Amino acid sequence: MIQRYPIDVCQPDSQDALSRQITWHDVPPKLSVQSDKAALKQALAKQLKEQDAVLVAHYYTDPDIQDLALETGGCVGDSLEMARFGQEHTASTVLVAGVGFMAESAKILSPEKRVLAVHDEATCSLDLGCAPEDFKQFCAAHPDREVVVYANTSAAVKAQADWVVTSSIALDIVRHLHAQGKKILWAPDRHLGSYIQKQTGADMLLWQGSCLVHDEFKADGLKAVMSEHPDAQVLVHPESPASVVALANVVGSTTQLLRAAINHSADTFIVATDQGILHAMRQQAPGKTFLAAPTAGESATCKSCAYCPWMALNSLEALRQRLSQPGPGIQVASDLREGARRSLQRMMDFAAAQQSNLRVSADLAEHSQQFQHVGAA
Numbered sequence: 001m002i003q004r005y006p007i008d009v010c011q012p013d014s015q016d017a018l019s020r021q022i023t024w025h026d027v028p029p030k031l032s033v034q035s036d037k038a039a040l041k042q043a044l045a046k047q048l049k050e051q052d053a054v055l056v057a058h059y060y061t062d063p064d065i066q067d068l069a070l071e072t073g074g075c076v077g078d079s080l081e082m083a084r085f086g087q088e089h090t091a092s093t094v095l096v097a098g099v100g101f102m103a104e105s106a107k108i109l110s111p112e113k114r115v116l117a118v119h120d121e122a123t124c125s126l127d128l129g130c131a132p133e134d135f136k137q138f139c140a141a142h143p144d145r146e147v148v149v150y151a152n153t154s155a156a157v158k159a160q161a162d163w164v165v166t167s168s169i170a171l172d173i174v175r176h177l178h179a180q181g182k183k184i185l186w187a188p189d190r191h192l193g194s195y196i197q198k199q200t201g202a203d204m205l206l207w208q209g210s211c212l213v214h215d216e217f218k219a220d221g222l223k224a225v226m227s228e229h230p231d232a233q234v235l236v237h238p239e240s241p242a243s244v245v246a247l248a249n250v251v252g253s254t255t256q257l258l259r260a261a262i263n264h265s266a267d268t269f270i271v272a273t274d275q276g277i278l279h280a281m282r283q284q285a286p287g288k289t290f291l292a293a294p295t296a297g298e299s300a301t302c303k304s305c306a307y308c309p310w311m312a313l314n315s316l317e318a319l320r321q322r323l324s325q326p327g328p329g330i331q332v333a334s335d336l337r338e339g340a341r342r343s344l345q346r347m348m349d350f351a352a353a354q355q356s357n358l359r360v361s362a363d364l365a366e367h368s369q370q371f372q373h374v375g376a377a
């Protein structure tokens, strides 16, 4: 299988690396010897069992972490699936391989469990760019709007929201609110908000945050790859700029893009999201070719740098250190937890009702129409 662009960490002289330098500096080196890796994974599996812990990993984490999660009875998924899995699993400890808001969400939904983050410094540019106090003022200035926030926010921001949404369900919830005549205040990702606004026609006021990975995809570069692979399907996460989304055959969350890769009859896909997802795509759609969409401009030293530097902190070595010194785990103040839990639970109830509606509905044609552009929910 040919991969068009090598997956390299940005070189230090790359323009793109400047804003990431500190974070990349913290990324531990990968283990190169396979026997070392196998022995470490075996030891980690044993420790997970001894500590009654389940590993839940995001699609953007290192392939070794994703494999270990699946091999030990944990899960690999998007942030909603991770939180739901941790909530339903019987283990007393949930170990989150992802970023800070994912560990917080797991704790909010499972307050009785010990929730550990693999790496304490793993965060998210969307979360960092939406400070709770600033957001409070934004909400106070627009009291007539329903507050809908993306899952990539702190518990303190979620607690101020009416709804929390993930990218897999955001479109459906906004469509539902719009049908009720509600005006929406949306935060923090401006590209996702703008995409949903266009799809639904809802009245949405947007916070101006962005994901440092998806913000970097370039329409011109993507067009060049598309012209080299005219039969390829283009899969795009809606945190990408509108000019990139406009070129997509499928727009959707990580889970939706993965399902499109599995179910579509095409042989080749160009993927505009964090390259960590390519591991699950290659595992679950063997024989197909997946190309990373380009992020870098003319002056960059690599063609695609679509790796989240914070997700990359989730290494086997970091996991080993966490299990050696687990500590008390993630703490969320009870008032914030209750507020955030209400808006998170609202989304989960909506998702459960939607699933049940889909099951009882005989009108499958209507639903396949609904998911035509976003992939299966």
Ligand code: SF4
Binding pocket: 060, 099, 123, 124, 125, 126, 152, 211, 212, 213, 214, 274, 308, 309, 310, 311
């Ligand atoms: S990929 Fe983007 S949205 Fe996801 S954790 Fe990293 S910075 Fe945040």
